[in-house]
Amino acid sequence: MGATDDLLGELQHVVREGKATADPAPYDDPMSLYEEDPNVRVRKWLQGVWRGRGSVTPDFWRLHFVVLVEGQPVGMQDLIGDQFNTFGTVVSFSWLSTDLRRQGIGTEMRHAILHLAFAGLGAVEAATEAFLDNPASNAVSRAAGYHENGVAWATRRGEPGLMQRWRLTRDDWIGQQRHDIELLGITECKETLGLS
Numbered sequence: 336m337g338a339t340d341d342l343l344g345e346l347q348h349v350v351r352e353g354k355a356t357a358d359p360a361p362y363d364d365p366m367s368l369y370e371e372d373p374n375v376r377v378r379k380w381l382q383g384v385w386r387g388r389g390s391v392t393p394d395f396w397r398l399h400f401v402v403l404v405e406g407q408p409v410g411m412q413d414l415i416g417d418q419f420n421t422f423g424t425v426v427s428f429s430w431l432s433t434d435l436r437r438q439g440i441g442t443e444m445r446h447a448i449l450h451l452a453f454a455g456l457g458a459v460e461a462a463t464e465a466f467l468d469n470p471a472s473n474a475v476s477r478a479a480g481y482h483e484n485g486v487a488w489a490t491r492r493g494e495p496g497l498m499q500r501w502r503l504t505r506d507d508w509i510g511q512q513r514h515d516i517e518l519l520g521i522t523e524c525k526e527t528l529g530l531s
Protein backbone atom coordinates (compact mmCIF):
# COMPACT_ATOMS: atom_id res chain seq x y z
CA MET A 336 0.00 0.00 0.00
CA GLY A 337 1.07 3.60 -0.54
CA ALA A 338 3.26 4.72 2.37
CA THR A 339 0.82 6.80 4.42
CA ASP A 340 1.98 8.41 7.65
CA ASP A 341 -0.12 5.89 9.61
CA LEU A 342 1.65 2.97 7.95
CA LEU A 343 5.07 4.60 8.36
CA GLY A 344 4.24 5.07 12.04
CA GLU A 345 3.51 1.35 12.36
CA LEU A 346 6.68 0.45 10.43
CA GLN A 347 9.07 2.74 12.27
CA HIS A 348 9.89 0.26 15.05
CA VAL A 349 11.51 -2.00 12.43
CA VAL A 350 13.80 0.84 11.36
CA ARG A 351 14.42 1.83 14.98
CA GLU A 352 15.44 -1.74 15.88
CA GLY A 353 17.94 -1.85 12.99
CA LYS A 354 16.03 -4.55 11.09
CA ALA A 355 15.97 -2.68 7.78
CA THR A 356 19.57 -3.29 6.83
CA ALA A 357 21.94 -6.25 6.43
CA ASP A 358 25.55 -7.35 6.72
CA PRO A 359 27.46 -6.75 4.47
CA ALA A 360 26.03 -3.27 3.97
CA PRO A 361 23.50 -3.55 1.12
CA TYR A 362 22.83 0.11 0.22
CA ASP A 363 24.84 2.66 -1.70
CA ASP A 364 25.40 6.05 -0.09
CA PRO A 365 23.77 8.22 1.06
CA MET A 366 21.41 6.06 3.12
CA SER A 367 19.45 7.06 6.22
CA LEU A 368 19.16 3.42 7.32
CA TYR A 369 22.93 3.39 8.10
CA GLU A 370 22.59 6.06 10.81
CA GLU A 371 23.85 4.70 14.14
CA ASP A 372 21.51 6.70 16.39
CA PRO A 373 18.00 5.14 16.14
CA ASN A 374 16.27 8.50 16.53
CA VAL A 375 18.34 10.09 13.77
CA ARG A 376 17.82 6.97 11.63
CA VAL A 377 14.04 7.06 11.93
CA ARG A 378 13.90 10.82 11.39
CA LYS A 379 16.06 10.78 8.27
CA TRP A 380 14.21 7.75 6.88
CA LEU A 381 10.86 9.51 7.32
CA GLN A 382 12.22 12.72 5.83
CA GLY A 383 13.38 10.74 2.79
CA VAL A 384 9.90 9.34 2.22
CA TRP A 385 8.29 12.72 2.73
CA ARG A 386 10.78 14.33 0.33
CA GLY A 387 9.87 11.77 -2.31
CA ARG A 388 6.19 12.31 -1.73
CA GLY A 389 6.57 16.08 -1.87
CA SER A 390 8.66 16.26 -5.02
CA VAL A 391 6.69 14.24 -7.56
CA THR A 392 6.93 15.70 -11.07
CA PRO A 393 6.47 14.05 -14.48
CA ASP A 394 10.28 14.23 -14.88
CA PHE A 395 11.13 12.45 -11.65
CA TRP A 396 9.06 10.52 -9.14
CA ARG A 397 9.65 8.02 -6.39
CA LEU A 398 6.68 5.98 -5.16
CA HIS A 399 7.06 4.53 -1.68
CA PHE A 400 5.02 1.48 -0.72
CA VAL A 401 4.77 -0.22 2.64
CA VAL A 402 4.74 -4.02 2.50
CA LEU A 403 2.09 -5.68 4.67
CA VAL A 404 2.15 -9.31 5.76
CA GLU A 405 -1.01 -10.43 7.53
CA GLY A 406 -1.85 -6.76 8.02
CA GLN A 407 1.50 -5.89 9.64
CA PRO A 408 3.92 -3.40 8.00
CA VAL A 409 7.20 -5.27 7.49
CA GLY A 410 9.17 -3.48 4.77
CA MET A 411 9.21 -1.09 1.86
CA GLN A 412 9.17 -1.39 -1.88
CA ASP A 413 9.89 1.71 -3.96
CA LEU A 414 9.52 2.45 -7.64
CA ILE A 415 11.44 5.31 -9.25
CA GLY A 416 10.78 6.91 -12.61
CA ASP A 417 13.42 9.26 -14.05
CA GLN A 418 12.14 10.94 -17.24
CA PHE A 419 9.63 8.11 -17.50
CA ASN A 420 7.63 9.84 -20.24
CA THR A 421 10.76 9.83 -22.41
CA PHE A 422 12.42 6.50 -21.61
CA GLY A 423 9.67 4.36 -20.06
CA THR A 424 12.23 2.99 -17.61
CA VAL A 425 11.85 2.39 -13.88
CA VAL A 426 14.17 1.41 -11.05
CA SER A 427 13.11 -0.53 -7.96
CA PHE A 428 14.41 -0.57 -4.41
CA SER A 429 13.31 -2.61 -1.41
CA TRP A 430 13.99 -3.81 2.10
CA LEU A 431 12.27 -6.30 4.35
CA SER A 432 12.49 -6.77 8.12
CA THR A 433 15.25 -9.21 9.06
CA ASP A 434 12.65 -11.40 10.88
CA LEU A 435 10.90 -12.30 7.64
CA ARG A 436 13.67 -12.80 5.14
CA ARG A 437 14.22 -15.99 3.12
CA GLN A 438 10.53 -16.88 2.97
CA GLY A 439 9.89 -15.68 -0.56
CA ILE A 440 8.40 -12.32 0.49
CA GLY A 441 11.11 -10.26 -1.26
CA THR A 442 10.32 -12.10 -4.48
CA GLU A 443 6.61 -11.37 -4.09
CA MET A 444 7.37 -7.69 -3.44
CA ARG A 445 9.38 -7.49 -6.65
CA HIS A 446 6.66 -9.18 -8.72
CA ALA A 447 4.09 -6.75 -7.30
CA ILE A 448 6.12 -3.65 -8.16
CA LEU A 449 6.93 -4.99 -11.63
CA HIS A 450 3.22 -5.51 -12.21
CA LEU A 451 2.59 -1.88 -11.28
CA ALA A 452 5.39 -0.73 -13.58
CA PHE A 453 4.55 -2.80 -16.65
CA ALA A 454 0.82 -3.54 -16.43
CA GLY A 455 -0.18 -0.37 -14.58
CA LEU A 456 2.13 2.35 -15.87
CA GLY A 457 3.14 0.86 -19.24
CA ALA A 458 6.89 0.73 -18.57
CA VAL A 459 9.18 -0.58 -21.31
CA GLU A 460 12.05 -1.60 -19.06
CA ALA A 461 12.85 -2.11 -15.36
CA ALA A 462 16.30 -1.90 -13.85
CA THR A 463 17.82 -2.55 -10.47
CA GLU A 464 21.24 -3.08 -8.93
CA ALA A 465 22.83 -4.63 -5.86
CA PHE A 466 26.34 -5.06 -4.50
CA LEU A 467 27.97 -8.27 -5.67
CA ASP A 468 27.93 -9.63 -2.11
CA ASN A 469 24.15 -9.20 -1.75
CA PRO A 470 22.97 -12.71 -2.71
CA ALA A 471 19.36 -12.13 -1.69
CA SER A 472 18.73 -9.08 -3.87
CA ASN A 473 20.66 -10.53 -6.80
CA ALA A 474 18.76 -13.84 -6.50
CA VAL A 475 15.42 -12.01 -6.52
CA SER A 476 16.42 -10.16 -9.71
CA ARG A 477 17.67 -13.30 -11.43
CA ALA A 478 14.55 -15.27 -10.48
CA ALA A 479 12.31 -12.44 -11.73
CA GLY A 480 13.87 -12.82 -15.18
CA TYR A 481 16.24 -9.82 -15.27
CA HIS A 482 19.42 -10.03 -17.35
CA GLU A 483 22.83 -8.95 -16.08
CA ASN A 484 23.66 -5.49 -17.39
CA GLY A 485 27.24 -4.85 -16.34
CA VAL A 486 28.66 -3.56 -13.09
CA ALA A 487 29.22 -0.12 -11.61
CA TRP A 488 31.23 1.25 -8.70
CA ALA A 489 29.45 2.84 -5.77
CA THR A 490 30.29 3.58 -2.15
CA ARG A 491 28.59 2.09 0.89
CA ARG A 492 29.38 3.62 4.24
CA GLY A 493 32.17 5.43 2.39
CA GLU A 494 33.86 2.28 1.05
CA PRO A 495 33.89 1.42 -2.67
CA GLY A 496 32.16 -1.71 -3.91
CA LEU A 497 30.98 -3.13 -7.22
CA MET A 498 27.29 -3.28 -7.95
CA GLN A 499 25.68 -5.77 -10.31
CA ARG A 500 23.25 -4.02 -12.63
CA TRP A 501 20.13 -5.79 -13.86
CA ARG A 502 17.68 -5.11 -16.70
CA LEU A 503 14.22 -6.56 -17.46
CA THR A 504 12.53 -5.61 -20.72
CA ARG A 505 8.79 -5.48 -21.27
CA ASP A 506 9.02 -8.59 -23.48
CA ASP A 507 10.90 -10.45 -20.72
CA TRP A 508 8.18 -9.48 -18.27
CA ILE A 509 5.29 -10.38 -20.59
CA GLY A 510 6.68 -13.90 -20.94
CA GLN A 511 6.36 -14.50 -17.23
CA GLN A 512 3.78 -12.01 -16.02
CA ARG A 513 1.62 -12.93 -13.06
CA HIS A 514 -2.15 -13.00 -13.27
CA ASP A 515 -2.87 -13.02 -9.54
CA ILE A 516 -1.84 -9.43 -8.76
CA GLU A 517 -4.47 -6.72 -8.47
CA LEU A 518 -3.70 -3.02 -8.91
CA LEU A 519 -5.82 -0.38 -7.22
CA GLY A 520 -5.98 3.36 -7.99
CA ILE A 521 -4.01 3.25 -11.26
CA THR A 522 -5.99 6.00 -12.97
CA GLU A 523 -5.39 8.42 -10.10
CA CYS A 524 -1.75 7.35 -9.88
CA LYS A 525 -1.09 8.03 -13.58
CA GLU A 526 -2.81 11.38 -13.31
CA THR A 527 -0.64 12.35 -10.33
CA LEU A 528 2.54 11.28 -12.13
CA GLY A 529 1.57 13.21 -15.27
CA LEU A 530 1.85 10.09 -17.42
CA SER A 531 0.96 10.59 -21.02
Ligand SMILES: CC(C)(COP(=O)(O)OP(=O)(O)OC[C@H]1O[C@@H](n2cnc3c(N)ncnc32)[C@H](O)[C@@H]1OP(=O)(O)O)[C@@H](O)C(=O)NCCC(=O)NCCS
Binds near residue numbers: 357435439441442475
Ligand atom coordinates in the same frame (compact mmCIF):
# COMPACT_ATOMS: atom_id res chain seq x y z
C1 LIG B 1 16.58 -8.22 -0.69
C2 LIG B 1 15.44 -8.70 0.20
C3 LIG B 1 14.27 -7.70 0.11
C4 LIG B 1 15.00 -10.08 -0.32
O1 LIG B 1 13.92 -10.50 0.46
P1 LIG B 1 13.74 -12.04 0.92
O2 LIG B 1 12.32 -12.18 1.33
O3 LIG B 1 14.79 -12.38 1.90
O4 LIG B 1 14.03 -12.82 -0.42
P2 LIG B 1 13.37 -14.21 -0.86
O5 LIG B 1 13.04 -15.02 0.36
O6 LIG B 1 12.26 -13.93 -1.81
O7 LIG B 1 14.60 -14.89 -1.56
C5 LIG B 1 14.84 -14.74 -2.91
C6 LIG B 1 16.01 -15.57 -3.30
O8 LIG B 1 17.19 -15.12 -2.60
C7 LIG B 1 17.81 -16.21 -1.97
N1 LIG B 1 18.40 -15.70 -0.76
C8 LIG B 1 17.77 -14.93 0.15
N2 LIG B 1 18.63 -14.60 1.12
C9 LIG B 1 19.81 -15.16 0.79
C10 LIG B 1 21.10 -15.18 1.40
N3 LIG B 1 21.33 -14.51 2.54
N4 LIG B 1 22.08 -15.90 0.80
C11 LIG B 1 21.85 -16.56 -0.35
N5 LIG B 1 20.65 -16.56 -1.00
C12 LIG B 1 19.67 -15.88 -0.41
C13 LIG B 1 16.69 -17.18 -1.70
O9 LIG B 1 17.16 -18.49 -1.53
C14 LIG B 1 15.87 -17.03 -2.95
O10 LIG B 1 16.49 -17.72 -4.01
P3 LIG B 1 15.70 -18.75 -4.88
O11 LIG B 1 14.57 -17.97 -5.54
O12 LIG B 1 16.72 -19.22 -5.84
O13 LIG B 1 15.23 -19.76 -3.90
C15 LIG B 1 15.88 -8.85 1.67
O14 LIG B 1 16.87 -9.83 1.76
C16 LIG B 1 16.40 -7.56 2.28
O15 LIG B 1 15.63 -6.75 2.77
N6 LIG B 1 17.75 -7.36 2.28
C17 LIG B 1 18.36 -6.17 2.85
C18 LIG B 1 18.06 -4.96 2.01
C19 LIG B 1 18.52 -5.12 0.59
O16 LIG B 1 19.52 -5.77 0.32
N7 LIG B 1 17.80 -4.46 -0.32
C20 LIG B 1 18.17 -4.40 -1.69
C21 LIG B 1 19.14 -3.28 -1.86
S1 LIG B 1 19.80 -3.26 -3.47
